[in-house]
Structures are given as structure tokens and as C-alpha cells.
Amino acid sequence: xxxxxxxxxxxxxxxxxxxxxxxxxxxxxxxxxxxxxxxxxxxxxxxxxxxxxxxxxxxxxxxxxxxxxxxxxxxxxxxxxxxxxxxxxxxxxxxxxxxxxxxxxxxxxxxxxxxx
Amino acid sequence: xxxxxxxxxxxxxxxxxxxxxxxxxxxxxxxxxxxxxxxxxxxxxxxxxxxxxxxxxxxxxxxxxxxxxxxxxxxxxxxxxxxxxxxxxxxxxxxxxxxxxxxxxxxxxxxxxx
Numbered sequence: 001x002x003x004x005x006x007x008x009x010x011x012x013x014x015x016x017x018x019x020x021x022x023x024x025x026x027x028x029x030x031x032x033x034x035x036x037x038x039x040x041x042x043x044x045x046x047x048x049x050x051x052x053x054x055x056x057x058x059x060x061x062x063x064x065x066x067x068x069x070x071x072x073x074x075x076x077x078x079x080x081x082x083x084x085x086x087x088x089x090x091x092x093x094x095x096x097x098x099x100x101x102x103x104x105x106x107x108x109x110x111x112x113x114x115x116x
Numbered sequence: 117x118x119x120x121x122x123x124x125x126x127x128x129x130x131x132x133x134x135x136x137x138x139x140x141x142x143x144x145x146x147x148x149x150x151x152x153x154x155x156x157x158x159x160x161x162x163x164x165x166x167x168x169x170x171x172x173x174x175x176x177x178x179x180x181x182x183x184x185x186x187x188x189x190x191x192x193x194x195x196x197x198x199x200x201x202x203x204x205x206x207x208x209x210x211x212x213x214x215x216x217x218x219x220x221x222x223x224x225x226x227x228x229x230x
Contacts, residue, residue: 012152035218045207045221089157103149103172104219106159 004092008105013082014115021077021110023092031097034075039089051075087114119144120222124207128228129198137225138190141210147190149219150183156223198229
């Protein structure tokens with residue numbers, strides 16, 4: 001089974017509007033971390049935001065916020081006030097704590113296009 | 117340094133040739149990870165190190181892939197006898213000794229096997 005599922009291959013948003021990128025995850029580990037990365041066309045991977053499974057509040061970083069719904073196993077990324085520079089691939093990823101591994105499991109990404 | 121450095125940026129090899137990729141993690145980070153990204157969206161974990169010790173190698177195709185992280189040297193990922201399907205971008209990432217810290221990625225090495 002896929003550990004991370006991103007069901008939106010592509011999304012469009014008008015400049016200055018908000019957009020939600022979906023991410024669901026699958027784990028039996030009670031301790032895990034969820035990450036979002038941005039990959040512009042230039043190819044680098046940029047860390048955006050992190051949510052720990054025991055965090056009580058949703059994570060926020062500037063215009064990025066993570067809508068964490070633990071019971072539904074979803075960790076959607078919300079980008080407010082979209083900018084043209086937000087056009088990129090966005091990857092959701094998870095790290096499980098108890099397996100001992102520290103590597104990230106990635107989803108297949110969502111390509112966001114911001115329309116002027 | 118303050119960024120993960122990867123060299124070379126691009127590498128072209130004929131099928132069957134050897135390829136060697138290098139990664140310098142952020143100073144003070146003791147975890148190093150190698151990922152393979154194919155088709156612009158699929159990431160595959162290959163191997164991780166804690167300092168110079170292999171931490172997890174469950175993703176490595178061991179018959180042709182090998183990796184090292186030696187003291188005072190860049191980490192390396194080597195592919196013996198490359199195949200067409202090895203064409204991908206190879207990312208190195210490093211993270212702080214505190215387990216669970218976010219991973220910082222290098223710019224990647226694009227390997228093209230002809």
C-alpha cells in the first residue's frame with residue numbers, strides 16, 4: 001500500500017487566491033512526521049513545513065499552513081495569497097519513527113500552476 | 117557549509133559504464149540520505165548513513181550500487197555497469213543529529229545513461 005497519496009496530479013489557482021493541496025497517509029506507527037517540499041522547475045527541493053503526529057496545533061509557516069486531520073490521516077497543504085513564484089511541484093512526505101528508519105516516503109506530487 | 121553540495125550537476129554515461137556521484141552534507145549534520153527521482157515525480161529511497169555508518173540500506177540495488185560516507189571526505193554513491201533505467205536525478209539530503217529533523221536536500225545530480 002502507498003504510504004503517501006497525492007490524488008491531484010495538477011492544480012490551477014488564480015494569483016492572490018488560496019489553494020489546498022491534498023495529502024493522505026497510511027501508517028500504523030503512532031509516532032510520525034509529515035513534511036511538504038516544493039520543487040520548482042529548476043529542480044531543487046525546498047522544505048516548506050513540518051507536522052509531528054503528536055502536535056496539537058496545525059503547523060504554519062508564513063503563507064503555508066498544514067491542515068492536519070489525524071483521524072482522517074490527511075495532511076493537506078494550504079497556500080494563502082498565491083504568487084506566480086508558487087508555481088512548482090509540491091511533494092508530501094512522511095517519516096515513521098518507530099521503524100528505526102529515518103528516511104522519507106514521498107507522494108507522487110502535485111503540479112501547481114498559478115495563473116496571473 | 118550551510119548547504120548540501122552535490123557534484124557533478126550532470127553526468128552522462130554509456131550503458132555499462134561506471135558512475136560516481138558526490139555529496140557534501142551540511143556541517144554538523146550526521147544523517148545523510150540518498151534518493152533517486154525518476155520521471156520528475158517518483159522518489160525512491162536508496163540508503164542512509166549516520167556519520168560513516170550505514171543506517172538503512174533497504175532501498176539499494178546492491179548488485180550494482182554502493183555508497184560510502186568516510187570521515188573528512190564527501191559521501192559518494194557509485195553505480196557499477198549503469199543501465200538505461202538508472203537515468204534519474206539523484207538527490208542527497210542531510211539532517212541534524214536530532215532524529216526527526218527535516219532533511220535538507222542538495223541540488224541533485226542528473227544522470228543520463230545512453
